[in-house]
Amino acid sequence: MIEVVGLNMTFGGLTQSGGSVEALRDVNLRIEDNEFLTVLGPSGCGKTTLLRAIGGLVTWNSGEIRIDGRAVTGPGPERAMVFQNVALLPWDTVLSNIAFGLELRGMAREDRERKAMELVDLVGLSGFERRMPRELSGGMQQRVGLARALAVEPKVLLMDEPFGALDEQTRRILQEELIRIWERTRTTVVFVTHSMDEAVLLGDRIALFSARPGTVDEVLRVPLPRPRSRDIGSIERSAEFVAIRSRLWERLREMQPDLRRPAPVARIAS
Amino acid sequence: MSSVGSSAIGQRIAASHTTYRVLTFALFAAAWEAYASQARSLLIPRFSETVIGFFTLLTDRHFWEALFISNQSLVLGFSIAVVLGIPLGLAMGRFRAAERAVDVYLNILLVTPMAALIPILLMSLGLTLASRVVLVVLFSIVMIIVNSRAGVRQVDPSLIEMARSFGASERQIWWRVLLPGSLPAVMTGVRIGLGRAVTGMVIVELLMVAVGIGGLILEYRGFFKADLLYGTVVIVVLEALALITLARRLERRVAPWARQSGVMERA
Numbered sequence: 391m392i393e394v395v396g397l398n399m400t401f402g403g404l405t406q407s408g409g410s411v412e413a414l415r416d417v418n419l420r421i422e423d424n425e426f427l428t429v430l431g432p433s434g435c436g437k438t439t440l441l442r443a444i445g446g447l448v449t450w451n452s453g454e455i456r457i458d459g460r461a462v463t464g465p466g467p468e469r470a471m472v473f474q475n476v477a478l479l480p481w482d483t484v485l486s487n488i489a490f491g492l493e494l495r496g497m498a499r500e501d502r503e504r505k506a507m508e509l510v511d512l513v514g515l516s517g518f519e520r521r522m523p524r525e526l527s528g529g530m531q532q533r534v535g536l537a538r539a540l541a542v543e544p545k546v547l548l549m550d551e552p553f554g555a556l557d558e559q560t561r562r563i564l565q566e567e568l569i570r571i572w573e574r575t576r577t578t579v580v581f582v583t584h585s586m587d588e589a590v591l592l593g594d595r596i597a598l599f600s601a602r603p604g605t606v607d608e609v610l611r612v613p614l615p616r617p618r619s620r621d622i623g624s625i626e627r628s629a630e631f632v633a634i635r636s637r638l639w640e641r642l643r644e645m646q647p648d649l650r651r652p653a654p655v656a657r658i659a660s
Numbered sequence: 661m662s663s664v665g666s667s668a669i670g671q672r673i674a675a676s677h678t679t680y681r682v683l684t685f686a687l688f689a690a691a692w693e694a695y696a697s698q699a700r701s702l703l704i705p706r707f708s709e710t711v712i713g714f715f716t717l718l719t720d721r722h723f724w725e726a727l728f729i730s731n732q733s734l735v736l737g738f739s740i741a742v743v744l745g746i747p748l749g750l751a752m753g754r755f756r757a758a759e760r761a762v763d764v765y766l767n768i769l770l771v772t773p774m775a776a777l778i779p780i781l782l783m784s785l786g787l788t789l790a791s792r793v794v795l796v797v798l799f800s801i802v803m804i805i806v807n808s809r810a811g812v813r814q815v816d817p818s819l820i821e822m823a824r825s826f827g828a829s830e831r832q833i834w835w836r837v838l839l840p841g842s843l844p845a846v847m848t849g850v851r852i853g854l855g856r857a858v859t860g861m862v863i864v865e866l867l868m869v870a871v872g873i874g875g876l877i878l879e880y881r882g883f884f885k886a887d888l889l890y891g892t893v894v895i896v897v898l899e900a901l902a903l904i905t906l907a908r909r910l911e912r913r914v915a916p917w918a919r920q921s922g923v924m925e926r927a
Binding site for chain 2: 445446447465466467469470471473475477479480481490491493494495522524542
């Protein structure tokens with residue numbers, strides 16, 4: 391179980407006016423074991439910052455993040471991340487990239503490559519294990535990124551807009567693959583996205599973020615049945631899907647900062 | 661099928677490149693020959709005389725000894741520059757403290773005309789191999805440091821973050837991310853540094869310690885042996901070209917994932 395309690399984070403003194411940016415304010419969130427939580431919000435709302443905080447890659451001002459009761463102070467072996475820009479080592483083969491996390495943990499080459507081969511099969515990259523990352527398409531690269539994270543058998547998978555940079559068709563295929571894989575492994579997942587469809591399709595619950603300062607606006611339960619991998623098309627046409635999607639859009643439109651607040655231009659002019 | 665076709669085209673392009681090179685060189689040689697025969701100067705050999713001088717030198721033991729002496733300072737100085745320069749540059753790229761400590765001296769080396777240092781070196785070290793070696797080091801180490809530093813800095817920060825997220829230690833980050841990531845730029849630095857080392861080797865011999873190839877050049881100039889003088893210069897140029905081609909090959913071989921890595925080509 392992941393608990394985020396009263397999390398506040400401020401980036402100090404980075405703006406030209408010398409002021410600080412409040413990235414997160416009083417974020418409270420609870421993610422159950424084996425739950426798929428999607429975090430949805432407008433760009434720049436701090437949802438990626440929250441994910442990096444859970445990953446132990448950034449520090450915050452106050453509040454606490456606990457995983458199974460233990461406070462997060464840095465990266466840990468029970469968590470693994472999937473990055474939007476994939477971040478594959480360009481000098482390593484697909485297989486070595488997938489085995490990278492295991493290698494860092496000191497697993498012997500033979501063992502980690504055997505383990506990595508299982509994941510090559512799981513993510514559908516058989517035959518590509520000796521290729522270099524630059525020889526793969528964007529979608530295949532992200533499959534490697536997913537396999538690398540799954541290889542260390544994390545209790546928590548942290549995914550930062552992993553399909554955000556992909557074209558529509560590739561994204562669809564990878565969403566289906568992720569649903570299929572997740573329904574087999576049931577790892578706890580925190581999945582950051584700015585796509586409403588993606589948030590609904592993948593998540594058990596959706597944490598809706600508002601921007602500036604970033605905070606949890608609302609948590610919605612997705613009433614769609616599992617397994618969803620059977621027939622994604624009919625799920626998307628179902629009344630439940632359409633209802634929750636329009637509810638999300640309502641809230642997102644209300645919180646659009648450029649519609650609600652006076653433009654920052656006014657301040658510069660004065 | 662298509663790969664066969666494209667390689668045939670590749671060969672044709674390569675062939676036309678060679679043809680061009682031969683043609684321009686022939687033109688250059690003819691112009692040289694014409695100008696020198698018309699000038700009739702003791703100081704300007706004809707192209708054909710230079711060619712003969714070139715082969716005369718290749719059979720001359722005296723010349724090979726000079727080449728050996730010069731290359732002593734090149735090999736020693738360049739090796740020292742590589743061994744010191746790469747770690748120093750890498751450390752400067754990653755650690756603020758190293759950057760602060762060394763940056764001033766690096767900038768001094770970058771802006772100082774190296775030739776101005778020669779008298780100072782000779783006064784402190786004398787007309788020795790040591791002073792020649794030190795000069796070669798000073799000539800070549802700057803480019804090696806600057807490129808190594810740039811190499812570490814240009815490593816994609818998201819790779820470092822990714823490694824950290826999987827629990828990598830600083831040591832593991834060095835071995836698995838920073839070193840391979842900076843390798844292309846380091847190799848570029850080594851190649852540029854090699855060119856500068858050859859320059860340093862010849863300059864110190866020309867300006868102060870009249871031994872080796874530089875000494876030979878001065879000697880031939882003194883006796884108006886223009887053909888041998890030109891022949892010597894040609895051989896030095898050929899040696900430098902051969903070394904740099906070798907370095908370029910090595911660069912491509914050790915870092916095939918980096919197509920273009922020219923970071924700071926201001927040699």
